[in-house]
Amino acid sequence: GREMAAWARAVRGLLLDVSGVLYDSGGDGGVPIAGSVEAVRRIKASGLKLQLCTNETQATREKFVKKLQGMGFDISVAEVTAPAPAACRILKERSLRPHLLVHNDLVPEFAEIDKTNPNCVVLGDAAENFTYANLNEAFRVLIGMEKPVLISLGRG
Structure with missing residues (x-):
């Protein structure tokens, strides 16, 4: 099996930016970055806590999360810091x-x-x-x- 570094075993959660990390924004509302939907699924399946950060100031978190869910991301409002x-x-x-x-x-x-x-x-x-x-x-x-x-x- 693969060896995991000691520091990696100590990690309890991840803090990720959204724009440019999970999706590329564009005129059509944005598109998921290749592999990002699966990466979020794997992070959550691993038991790590996940918190997403955004500087979004033109939509409520509810609307922002609906947009991300529409792209295939399994996330909730509680997982978004804005x-x-x-x-x-x-x-x-x-x-x-x-x-x-x-x-x-x-x-x-x-x-x-x-x-x-x-x-x-x-x-x-x-x-x-x-x-x-x-x-x-x-x-x-x-x-x-x-x-x-x-x-x-x-x-x-």
Whole structure:
């Protein structure tokens, strides 16, 4: 049989990026990278924990997982770490009420968050919502605060 390195026996789980690792994104929504569906199946069958990371900010995790399942991946929402749920944890921990400047499809990720009388701004890939009027509204929230808080769901 094959020898397994001692460090490999100590591995309990894997953390994988999605785009460029499991699938190549493209105009048609993307295609799985050769062997990736089988690799995920084998990882899960081995008993290793699997967590996927994405910087997806234009879709809820539910929609993102459905897309991956449609490509043949056996994954669940609980196995995906994304910016919006991480931001929601920070908002709750710090009692922040955001003004959202994000993509419409991402808004459901913030359903449990109080957004009345905003005391911060959450900025994401807002696509068609990234307008002068919406930027001005977010700016007004920030300049009205003594210590402005801006949470970005990505770089930039």
